[in-house]
Amino acid sequence: MHSLLRWLFLVAFSLIFSTLFAQNIQWQEIYPGVWKGVAGKPDSYDLLKAADVTPAPALQKMAKADFPLNAQEIHFQLNSGKTYLRFPLERNEQLFGFGLNFQTIHQRGKILQLHADHYGKTDNGRTHAPTPFYVSSSGYGVFVNSAKYMDVYAGSHVRKDAREPAKVMDRNTDNNWEAHPYSDAVEMLIPAEGVEIYIFAGPKPLNAIQRFNLLSGGGCLPPRWGLGFTQRVHRLSTSEQVKQEAKAFEDKGFPLDFIGLEPGWQSKSYPCTFEWDKSRFPDPAKFVKEMDAMGIKINLWTNPYVSPDAAIYQKIKPYTGSHLVWNGIVPDLSMPEASKILFDQFEKEHVKIGVSGYKIDEVDGFDSYVWPDVATFPSGHTSEQIRQTYGLLVQKQSFEMFRRNNMRTYGLVRGSNAGGSSFPYVIYNDNYSHEDFITALINSGYAGVLWTPEVRASKTAEEWLRRFQTVCFSPMAMINAWSSSMEPWTFPEVAPQIKAVAELRMKMMPYWYSEFAKYHYEGIPPFRGMSLEEGFGIDIKKEKTTASLEDNPYAEAVTREVKDQYMAGEYLLVAPLFTGQTTRKVILPKGKWYDFYTGKFVGDGEVISITPGLDQIPVYVKDGGIIPMMPMKLHAPKSGEKVDLEIRHYGEKNSSYKLYDDDGNTFDYEKGMFAWREIKVEKQKNGSFKGSISKEESGKPNNIGAVTWRFMTP
Missing domain, CATH: 3.20.20.80 (Glycosidases)
Structure with a gap:
């Protein structure tokens, strides 16, 4: 009897301890809009220790923000030597990330094991970069810093104690019955006795990604x-x-x-x-x-x-x-x-x-x-x-x-x-x-x-x-x-x-x-998905077509997975065609967009159908886009080589652009040997546009030669 009572006491104590421990994540704001939480006893070796990088200085300069989640709804529990984590989800959120996926953009509802591997033609978490980071359409990011394989249930399952209880429906009579009922949490299981967790504020998803990249040292700056x-x-x-x-x-x-x-x-x-x-x-x-x-x-x-x-x-x-x-x-x-x-x-x-x-x-x-x-x-x-x-x-x-x-x-x-x-x-x-x-x-x-x-x-x-x-x-x-x-x-x-x-x-x-300099200094990915673009999915308009096509509201287009167009830098939208395609649809975010090659207006917050031919890849420029270009060369400019610029402007907006300059080859930029030159385009009283570029800074690199302007929009 004595041993039975002792066993019952230990079980009860374990359950109580586990429940208390589930709430025991201490959050510390380590940079503006970045919080670190320690759950349990993390492994001594993790992803950030392996990378061994210093957070980029710009992280300290980002805008302050409030903690983007309800901290009481982030749960940690240690179970049989494994860490269980749960993060809340709202009904209208979509999730992106969880590593380098090849077939899917939207990750809500997915079950993954984040595991370094060759891509095996299935998005199951086994991939070349199984990054345990996700970003929400609601404008925050979550990173779990562990070098262990992770099981991820990205809003795929329903708990009986869910904050929003599952709605029970009868498949026999209810046409709205769903095989996958609504789930209000991201759940993870890591074979470790604890982990470090980082939460990144927005307010927009791109801001959360910036903070994550800057924590990782910023983006790379190639020669x-x-x-x-x-x-x-x-x-x-x-x-x-x-x-x-x-x-x-x-x-x-x-x-x-x-x-x-x-x-x-x-x-x-x-x-x-x-x-x-x-x-x-x-x-x-x-x-x-x-x-x-x-x-x-x-x-x-x-x-x-x-x-x-x-x-x-x-x-x-x-x-x-x-x-x-x-x-x-x-x-x-x-x-x-x-x-x-x-x-x-x-x-x-x-x-x-x-x-x-x-x-x-x-x-x-x-x-x-x-x-x-x-x-x-x-x-x-x-x-x-x-x-x-x-x-x-x-x-x-x-x-x-x-x-x-x-x-x-x-x-x-x-x-x-x-x-x-x-x-x-x-x-x-x-x-x-x-x-x-x-x-x-x-x-x-x-x-x-x-x-x-x-x-x-x-x-x-x-x-x-x-x-x-x-x-x-x-x-x-x-x-x-x-x-x-x-x-x-x-x-x-x-x-x-x-x-x-x-x-x-x-x-x-x-x-x-x-654009790569912005990746390095500001953490903005040079190539990125449409969900990160300002104006994507705002204002519903009917599809603009050049032929009699089926009705396709803009709202429907922007809520589906957009896997065949992307942003390239600050201003460009790239919409490739694949073998056998002669026409395709392009979803334009809110705001005026112009053809890269001709400067002509193509649309504003709508779905357009195009038949571009074989010769060119379709590329569109947002209103006010400034694209600095140089003469064609067989090789990249060498250190100290002056390069003439043709600066193109698209659309009707006044705008500005930051042009980056350094020697292009060495790490002297880490010693301050770089320059940002501001390009401005402003409409004059007579309706024409005029461009200007800021003067070179004394003692800073200046590889810019003659500058000419080309205002692309008729």
Whole structure:
């Protein structure tokens, strides 16, 4: 009897303790509009510790705001060593984020396991960037800082003690019966005894994303050449073949800024030696120097798994995990010793001779390729934690290597996570769906990462051109020809159109560079979904059509998932077409919009139907849009090179734009060596427009030459 009473007492105490503990989250406002809560006992290793970044100064300057949720409705409970979290939802909220998704934008009602992995053609949480951050249409964001896999029920299930009890309906007689009743909470389960939680205020969803990115160090600032054009050559190319490829681009007048070498540059790969294959590249330093003289940077493919034939194998072996990947040992990059050995080798063999960056492969999944969850690592961190952070670690450590050498870099990576927005890497994968590429580009803005809809092997000239058009309105304009050896002019029938859009990419470099500067300094994603655009979904108008189409109210259009159009920078709306499409609908936010190419008015807060033809990707500019452009160049401007500007203005509004300038190559901007020049356009008494640009600041960079103005709207 005594033991039974003791057991009952312990059970009762446990239940009472659990109930009290569920309310025990202490919130502290650590920056304006950013609150940190500690629930239980968090793991000592998490996403922000892996990224190891300093929050951007602009975070401290953001507007103050009230805590955006009811703190009493945020619940934490520890159950069998696992953390349970619950966050309230209102009936009219939509959710965005939960990582880099490829097929869905709206996440409310989804069940996900956030798990670093290769995208397997299903949005189930297993993805290249399983960022545990979501943003609500109501204007707040939530980030759970854990390096463990997370089960997420994003408003998918109904609790019996729900604040808004489920309405019971009879399927037999009620036509409004739903298979998925209304749920008023986001619930998460994390295999840890506690977590850090961050809440971000708005007031708008974009403001919450800004705060999240700024907490992660701000967005990355690529070198100017990183925003030019890149071609990845065949995996077994030689130094002479690479030089011939670059010469062909020059001879045909196609822009090119950096070339990516695939596995064949290494003496052995899968696993890797990280050493040059002297049969293909007999004099690497001379080769890199010759390419640089042609205006071309070199980017190297690699993965981090060390071959027994690598010179660093024995030295790094004590700091590696228990299991092999591609028969190579896996450096535990959470240990400074492993990081130093690996990246000292990279620095000595590559960076010191002028290599500009990396494509870091295979740091995501599949399960059968990377280490299993039973693996152990000498740091003591679990295999799960290493997997969730490995993409962050390779980005962080390679980035710091370039910073030590005062060389900016821009590269590719297969995995990332929360905390990685400041690292100059763009995610890619082996998926071939053009439609999925655009959905991922939209979702990247909610996940704190960059994604490229790279141009890959295409079966037809139309597909090749359509892919090319979208890549020129993305973070990295890249052809990935490691297997196909395809070139921009592979399909002669569309080569002129491809050349035209590649030239447009280069002409727009002042705009792209300024938008990335806003990402860096202000946390505003350069490419983002329509839900983040001011005026989207406001005012219901009927569809404007050029043909007799079915009735489609604007309200219906803006509440569905918009997966095929996106914002590119402050002013541009991009509406790509896919292979086989000749017409499409475009949803214009409230406010006047103009055709990018002609300046003509196209609509205001409505759905338009367009038949644009094959030659151009549809792009629209909001009223007052200012787009700074430069003359077409085959390569990005060099440090100190003066560049003439043509500043375009669209529409009827007076407006202003911040144009960013620095040397484009080094980290001197971190020492204050940068400038913002304000562009203004104002309507005069006679109805014409006049533009002005602020004067250069003494002692600050000034790479601006002659300025001309073009007022696009008739």
